[in-house]
Amino acid sequence: MESVFGLVGDGFAILVADSSAVHSILVHKSNEDKVMILDSHKLLAASGEGGDRAQFTEYIQKNVALYQFRNGIPLTTAAAANFTRGELATALRKNPYFVNILLAGYDKDIGPSLYYIDYIATLHKIEKGAFGYGSYFCLSMMDRHYHSGMTVEEAVDLVDKCIVEIRARLVVAPPNFVIKIVDKDGAREYAWRESVKDAGLAAA
Amino acid sequence: MSIFEYNGSALVAMVGKNCFAIASDRRLGVQLQTIATDFQRISKIHDRLFLGLSGLATDAQTLYQKLVFRHKLYLLREERDMKPETFASLVSALLYEKRFGPFFCQPVIAGLGDDDKPFICTMDSIGAKELAKDFVVAGTASESLYGACESMFKENMEPEELFETVSQALLSSVDRDCLSGWGGHVYVVTPTEVKERILKGRMD
Numbered sequence: 001m002e003s004v005f006g007l008v009g010d011g012f013a014i015l016v017a018d019s020s021a022v023h024s025i026l027v028h029k030s031n032e033d034k035v036m037i038l039d040s041h042k043l044l045a046a047s048g049e050g051g052d053r054a055q056f057t058e059y060i061q062k063n064v065a066l067y068q069f070r071n072g073i074p075l076t077t078a079a080a081a082n083f084t085r086g087e088l089a090t091a092l093r094k095n096p097y098f099v100n101i102l103l104a105g106y107d108k109d110i111g112p113s114l115y116y117i118d119y120i121a122t123l124h125k126i127e128k129g130a131f132g133y134g135s136y137f138c139l140s141m142m143d144r145h146y147h148s149g150m151t152v153e154e155a156v157d158l159v160d161k162c163i164v165e166i167r168a169r170l171v172v173a174p175p176n177f178v179i180k181i182v183d184k185d186g187a188r189e190y191a192w193r194e195s196v197k198d199a200g201l202a203a204a
Numbered sequence: 205m206s207i208f209e210y211n212g213s214a215l216v217a218m219v220g221k222n223c224f225a226i227a228s229d230r231r232l233g234v235q236l237q238t239i240a241t242d243f244q245r246i247s248k249i250h251d252r253l254f255l256g257l258s259g260l261a262t263d264a265q266t267l268y269q270k271l272v273f274r275h276k277l278y279l280l281r282e283e284r285d286m287k288p289e290t291f292a293s294l295v296s297a298l299l300y301e302k303r304f305g306p307f308f309c310q311p312v313i314a315g316l317g318d319d320d321k322p323f324i325c326t327m328d329s330i331g332a333k334e335l336a337k338d339f340v341v342a343g344t345a346s347e348s349l350y351g352a353c354e355s356m357f358k359e360n361m362e363p364e365e366l367f368e369t370v371s372q373a374l375l376s377s378v379d380r381d382c383l384s385g386w387g388g389h390v391y392v393v394t395p396t397e398v399k400e401r402i403l404k405g406r407m408d
Binding site: 093136 | 211232239240243
């Protein structure tokens with residue numbers, strides 16, 4: 001099962017997701033990007049059913065863009081989180097999406113924030129959070145080492161500790177992870193942590 | 205596991221002398237995992253009316269949004285706040301509308317009616333009202349809460365004594381329930397002021 005986790009630091013928020021696309025015992029690819037850049041200052045990490053994940057996150061991304069086009073200003077992170085929760089809640093009793101989401105964003109007057117939205121549309125603002133089997137290890141690591149106002153170096157160090165723990169203790173541990181960061185300069189990819197490189201067509 | 209026990213919750217409301225207290229735990233969990241320890245279960249509808257929602261967190265959030273919407277409409281039409289008795293009937297009606305596909309919530313309503321007379325009530329997930337003169341309880345810790353409140357309750361308590369009683373009843377009950385706890389949130393409401401206090405209990 002997919003591991004997604006994230007935390008809030010001093011003026012930034014960081015989201016990490018594994019990058020395996022798995023169907024039963026088969027790994028389709030191990031460089032799938034599950035952390036979507038929602039807009040200039042927002043990140044959306046999603047875990048769950050494959051088709052729902054891709055489809056739902058794209059739907060949210062396009063609606064966030066539409067709001068900006070219509071109103072001339074971007075949504076705040078809280079507004080985007082509440083919109084996402086609303087869409088999940090409306091669909092819940094008709095055609096539920098099986099996607100768990102961590103939404104991170106940076107607002108000029110509020111600073112960084114992280115929102116936990118699970119697949120049954122429970123919304124909560126958090127400082128650190130995780131989904132999937134990896135959460136059993138990440139949450140404990142973060143409980144031990146996290147403190148508010150961490151620097152980027154400290155946060156990435158903690159992220160690496162969590163990844164090492166997942167790789168060591170999870171029986172079907174995903175080999176590769178993507179790390180993305182959002183701060184006042186925007187949302188961007190920070191690094192990949194790869195222990196298995198996808199062969200690609202060139203090798204064949 | 206029952207859907208009512210998915211997130212874990214504990215709620216209690218108690219009547220005092222021209223005042224009432226409403227208290228909740230602070231845990232947000234997903235079955236065995238604790239996600240957050242600062243979850244707000246009690247919301248203010250207006251200065252003299254508070255609503256606590258136990259049960260499934262996503263339904264509690266949806267129901268809260270619907271009720272705030274309905275109260276705001278009422279405010280626009282009637283140009284006054286809703287009486288607690290009226291609000292309780294509204295909640296009951298809203299829940300029964302979904303009789304065959306209900307919200308998995310148990311609300312606790314506490315307010316000051318006409319002549320500053322305290323009003324408390326609870327209802328089940330399909331809106332069966334239960335009015336009480338002394339205390340009402342809800343959530344996964346409800347059985348423990350019944351016992352604790354029954355033994356600790358006295359008539360006509362002053363606000364300070366009421367706060368002590370409600371706090372002790374809540375903390376001792378959630379300590380017997382693994383799905384609720386991680387502190388407490390108590391509101392003591394008198395005709396002149398609302399006192400909000402956070403309790404530190406066993407953090408486990």
